[in-house]
Amino acid sequence: MFTLIITSFNEVENTKKLIHIVSKQLSKNDQLILASPNLELKDFLENKRYQFQKTFIKDPQKGKPYALNLALKKAEEKFIICTDGDIILRDSSIREILKPFSDKEVGLVSGRPISLDDKNSLLGFWSHFLTHAAHVTRQKRENNNEFISASGYLLAFRNFLIESIPSNTLVDDAWISHSIFRQGYKIAYAPLAKVEVYFPKNFSDWMKQKLRSVGGYNEKYIQESTSKMRSFKNESILGLKLIFTYPKTLKEYFFTMLLVIARVYLWILITWKFKVKKSQVKWVRIESSKS
Numbered sequence: 001m002f003t004l005i006i007t008s009f010n011e012v013e014n015t016k017k018l019i020h021i022v023s024k025q026l027s028k029n030d031q032l033i034l035a036s037p038n039l040e041l042k043d044f045l046e047n048k049r050y051q052f053q054k055t056f057i058k059d060p061q062k063g064k065p066y067a068l069n070l071a072l073k074k075a076e077e078k079f080i081i082c083t084d085g086d087i088i089l090r091d092s093s094i095r096e097i098l099k100p101f102s103d104k105e106v107g108l109v110s111g112r113p114i115s116l117d118d119k120n121s122l123l124g125f126w127s128h129f130l131t132h133a134a135h136v137t138r139q140k141r142e143n144n145n146e147f148i149s150a151s152g153y154l155l156a157f158r159n160f161l162i163e164s165i166p167s168n169t170l171v172d173d174a175w176i177s178h179s180i181f182r183q184g185y186k187i188a189y190a191p192l193a194k195v196e197v198y199f200p201k202n203f204s205d206w207m208k209q210k211l212r213s214v215g216g217y218n219e220k221y222i223q224e225s226t227s228k229m230r231s232f233k234n235e236s237i238l239g240l241k242l243i244f245t246y247p248k249t250l251k252e253y254f255f256t257m258l259l260v261i262a263r264v265y266l267w268i269l270i271t272w273k274f275k276v277k278k279s280q281v282k283w284v285r286i287e288s289s290k291s
């Protein structure tokens with residue numbers, strides 16, 4: 001028995017498709033909670049006859065952590081699965097992400113994001129490269145029984161481990177990961193729990209998203225942690241191998257070199273903005289990543 005939480009913001013049609021997909025994976029003992037400011041989705045959910053429990057929460061648009069906290073208060077089942085309204089979930093993903101919980105020491109499980117963007121385009125190739133790099137990293141760290149930062153696109157955890165999330169965090173997935181790991185539980189990776197995602201289509205949006213997601217790792221509770229997955233050092237070690245093994249054509253090697261330059265620029269900017277100038281990371285919606 002589990003509670004599936006979907007947070008959705010102005011992604012009405014894709015959220016409807018997502019609910020249709022997951023409805024085949026939920027039983028009468030399961031619960032679906034949809035948090036969204038879009039009342040059209042409330043009508044959609046209420047007018048559908050599903051066997052599982054369903055709850056709509058009007059999102060007051062105070063940020064994703066706030067919406068998640070509203071949903072967590074109503075989550076009743078043993079396990080909680082979180083995902084977003086702008087993704088596509090594979091038919092077997094819910095079953096796969098729950099499997100690792102057969103180990104009672106596992107408190108959190110991460111799914112595997114897959115890029116839906118065109119690999120022949122520059123930013124599309126970057127998204128495929130980076131999701132592959134994240135997959136390799138999580139797989140290796142799980143094999144070594146090391147800390148894993150779960151993907152916010154699809155993650156699951158034991159209900160009693162998280163009561164609420166700080167409203168000011170920009171990386172709720174990282175906060176959940178560190179919180180559960182600090183409680184002594186293992187974090188597992190379910191590579192077959194695949195979630196299909198669209199990523200930014202222009203460099204400006206790419207930088208905004210990365211400044212938020214990577215820069216968000218400068219939040220105090222992560223910096224104080226002795227277990228980190230995302231850092232310039234860790235990225236460089238893995239990147240040195242992948243830049244020679246992942247590309248298959250001259251065009252892809254060229255795209256990879258541009259990605260290396262972009263990531264170095266990103267880390268320099270992060271160091272300058274958040275460590276030197278002590279700027280605050282701001283959440284911004286990335287419109288070009290929406291399907």
